[in-house]
Amino acid sequence: MTEDEGAGGRVLLLVPTTSYRIGDFLSAAERLGVAVTVGSDHQQVLEQYSEGGTVTLEFMDPSRGVSRIVGFDRDYPLAAIVGVDEETTLLAAMASQALGLRNNSPESVKAAGNKHGFRTRLANSGLLAPRFTLLPAGDDPLEAARNSFYPAVLKPLGLAASRGVIRANDPAQFAAAVRRIRAILDHVEGPGEARRHILVEEYIPGGEVALEGLLDQGQLTVLALFDKPDPLEGPYFEETLYVTPSRLPADVQDAIAETVTRAIATLGLREGPIHAELRVNEKGVWLIEVAARSIGGFCSRALRFGPHGRLEDLILRHALGRPVPAVELERPASGVMMIPIPAAGVLRQVSGLDAARALADIDDVTISVPLGDTLVPLPEGNRYLGFIFASGDTAEDVEAALREAHRELEFTVEPA
Ligand code: ADP
Ligand code: CA
Numbered sequence: 001m002t003e004d005e006g007a008g009g010r011v012l013l014l015v016p017t018t019s020y021r022i023g024d025f026l027s028a029a030e031r032l033g034v035a036v037t038v039g040s041d042h043q044q045v046l047e048q049y050s051e052g053g054t055v056t057l058e059f060m061d062p063s064r065g066v067s068r069i070v071g072f073d074r075d076y077p078l079a080a081i082v083g084v085d086e087e088t089t090l091l092a093a094m095a096s097q098a099l100g101l102r103n104n105s106p107e108s109v110k111a112a113g114n115k116h117g118f119r120t121r122l123a124n125s126g127l128l129a130p131r132f133t134l135l136p137a138g139d140d141p142l143e144a145a146r147n148s149f150y151p152a153v154l155k156p157l158g159l160a161a162s163r164g165v166i167r168a169n170d171p172a173q174f175a176a177a178v179r180r181i182r183a184i185l186d187h188v189e190g191p192g193e194a195r196r197h198i199l200v201e202e203y204i205p206g207g208e209v210a211l212e213g214l215l216d217q218g219q220l221t222v223l224a225l226f227d228k229p230d231p232l233e234g235p236y237f238e239e240t241l242y243v244t245p246s247r248l249p250a251d252v253q254d255a256i257a258e259t260v261t262r263a264i265a266t267l268g269l270r271e272g273p274i275h276a277e278l279r280v281n282e283k284g285v286w287l288i289e290v291a292a293r294s295i296g297g298f299c300s301r302a303l304r305f306g307p308h309g310r311l312e313d314l315i316l317r318h319a320l321g322r323p324v325p326a327v328e329l330e331r332p333a334s335g336v337m338m339i340p341i342p343a344a345g346v347l348r349q350v351s352g353l354d355a356a357r358a359l360a361d362i363d364d365v366t367i368s369v370p371l372g373d374t375l376v377p378l379p380e381g382n383r384y385l386g387f388i389f390a391s392g393d394t395a396e397d398v399e400a401a402l403r404e405a406h407r408e409l410e411f412t413v414e415p416a
Contacts, residue, residue, distance in 0.1 A: 008034035009079025010052075011316060012069065012095075014088035016059060017042040020297050020368065020384070021084045021312075028312035034320065037076060039069070039088075052076045062091045069095040080319035082272075086160045089113065089292050102321055104215075104292055108268035112292045115157045115199045118267070125266040127259055128286045130202035137196035141178035144200075145171035151203035153234070156181055158195045159188065161296060163382050167203055167234025174200075177235075184380055206281030208232050208288070209246055211260055211274075212295055212303065214314055214324065218270040220261050223311065223327065224303055225253055226335070229399055236378040241402060242299060243335035243395045252280060259285045273315050298366060298387045302336040305329065334391035335398040339367075341377045341385050342411045348372075349412035350386075356408040361392035361401035365409070374416055385411075 011034050015022045022038065029036045037052060041059045055072050057065045069081070069091075081101055083092025089109050096103030111117045119132045135144050135154075148168075154177045156164040164184045166177040178198060185196050208228040214221045226242040246253055260276045273294035279286045294300055300311040305327040308314070317324050347369055356365045367386035369375065375385065390401040 008032060009320060010035040010037060010076055011080040011082060011319065012037045012039050012055070012072075012078050013082050013084055014039045014057070014059075014092050015084045016040065016087045019085050021300070024298075024300060024310065025082070025084060025312045025316070028310060028316050031309055031313060032316055032320075032322075034079070034316065035076075037072070037078075039065075057091070059087055059091060062094055065091045066095045066098050070098050073099055080316070080321075082315060082319050083293065085296070086113065086158075086291065086293060093292075102271050102319060104269050104271050108270070109292050111267050112269060112290050113158065114195075115155060115289070116197065117157075118290070119199070119201070122263060122266055122287065125262060127262055127266075128284050130204050130286065132199060132201045135178065135198040135200055137182075137198075141175040142171070144178070145174035148174055148200060149202055150174075151234075153201045153203050154178065154181060155199050155201070156185055156188075156195070157197060157199055159184075159382075160291075161382060161384075162237040162239060162378055164379050165237050166379050167237075173235070180379060203234070204279045204281070204286045204288070205233075206279040206286070207248075208277060208279050209248065209256060210242060210295070211256060211276040211278065212311070213260065213274045213276070214318060215264060215269060215271050215274060216318060216324065218265065220257065220264060220274075221324075222257050223314070224329070225256065227395070238340055238378050239338050240340055241335065241337050241399060242302065243333065243399050243402070244302070244329070245333060245395055247395050248280065252285070255285045256280070259287060260290065263287055263290050272318060273311070297338060297384045298368070299336045299338070301364070301387070302334045302389055302391075303329065304331075304334070304391075331391035332393050333395045333398045334389075335395070335402055336390075337388040337402040337406055338384055339386040339388060339406065339409070341375050341381060343375065343413045343415075344377050345375060345413040345415045346372060347375050347385075347411065348414050349410075351410045351412075352408040356388065356405040359401055359405050359408070361390045361397055362405045363389040363391055365389075365405060375413055 039055045083089035093106045093109040151169045168174040210226045212224045224244040225246040226244045230240045276290045277288040390398045
């Protein structure tokens with residue numbers, strides 16, 4: 001053990017260089033008094049950290065990653081491994097298994113992390129589920145389009161943040177969507193043959209919610225249930241507003257938690273954060289996705305648990321096997337707007353930030369794309385333009401504040 005090990009132990013955070021989350025996790029680790037190693041796929045960004053503070057890993061090759069982590073653990077014993085984003089949850093689970101640390105089984109993470117695997121695993125669970133079919137990488141889009149049900153949602157198996165998710169109402173839109181998704185997959189680094197197929201699902205109408213939860217030995221604690229008050233009807237599904245508490249009736253909220261509980265049991269997920277998305281209509285509650293990670297982007301900043309810190313504090317506490325306190329949000333309501341990308345092109349100017357920040361109930365406005373960078377809208381885009389955070393007395397207040405702050409912002413985008 002090295003000197004900075006302390007009583008807190010050492011946690012390995014697996015974070016892709018593209019992650020938004022590292023700063024918030026490092027702050028949480030500091031509050032908890034644990035030493036941190038950042039495991040990432042790129043050396044440059046890591047140079048600022050101290051000895052034992054970094055390890056470079058090839059995320060595309062998990063078995064090599066596991067050996068490297070096991071070797072690292074001999075010099076710097078690890079008390080927990082946390083896979084911060086979608087790309088790293090599997091490696092975190094595999095390495096945790098190798099070292100006997102608390103995490104999900106790799107099988108369960110794999111099932112949740114592949115959209116077709118997810119639908120297949122849940123098919124006999126008794127939960128409501130859309131029809132679905134897999135379109136193999138080489139198959140003719142026109143023929144598949146002729147045989148499909150409509151409206152359909154087409155999506156890649158392993159991307160996130162709605163990238164490549166496209167609704168098709170007829171065969172022409174279907175064939176166009178297939179070509180567009182395949183072009184996106186061509187640009188994604190090494191998704192592997194199995195990830196080049198496309199999942200086709202029946203379109204599920206209805207309002208959408210997101211459930212942020214923490215699992216402990218298979219027990220789900222709901223940390224927040226967010227409504228998504230902007231309609232998400234396609235053809236692309238850009239996320240904008242998240243507001244908690246949900247304004248859905250209590251019995252529907254219970255049904256949502258019950259659905260997620262049954263899904264995680266079916267998938268075999270047992271430990272750590274989960275982010276689930278569901279739709280609600282007159283037939284009931286439908287799962288869209290259950291991810292074995294916490295909410296993406298900077299969105300976790302919408303959750304502040306007073307003296308117990310942030311979502312990242314709870315995740316680290318749980319991973320380290322420390323007691324996780326029962327938490328309550330600091331304010332009765334809070335929310336975040338993922339700022340929609342207004343147009344494709346080069347971001348030249350953002351104005352109105354001060355006016356937006358000065359509004360009642362607005363906690364912060366962050367632009368996460370530097371001026372001069374290119375904005376790419378969905379379905380190809382994979383970067384958030386920015387985030388507006390609000391908290392207040394009611395969900396209505398928070399939603400109104402987020403919308404008002406967004407109206408204050410003006411973006412100058414020069415066509416590329
Ligand atoms: P990602 O992992 O990229 O977020 P999702 O499967 O969660 O992909 O899809 C992104 C969004 O697309 C969802 O939040 C939802 O709004 C919409 N969507 C996905 N599948 C369906 C479906 N079967 N019916 C209706 N909307 C869907
Ligand atoms: Ca999703």
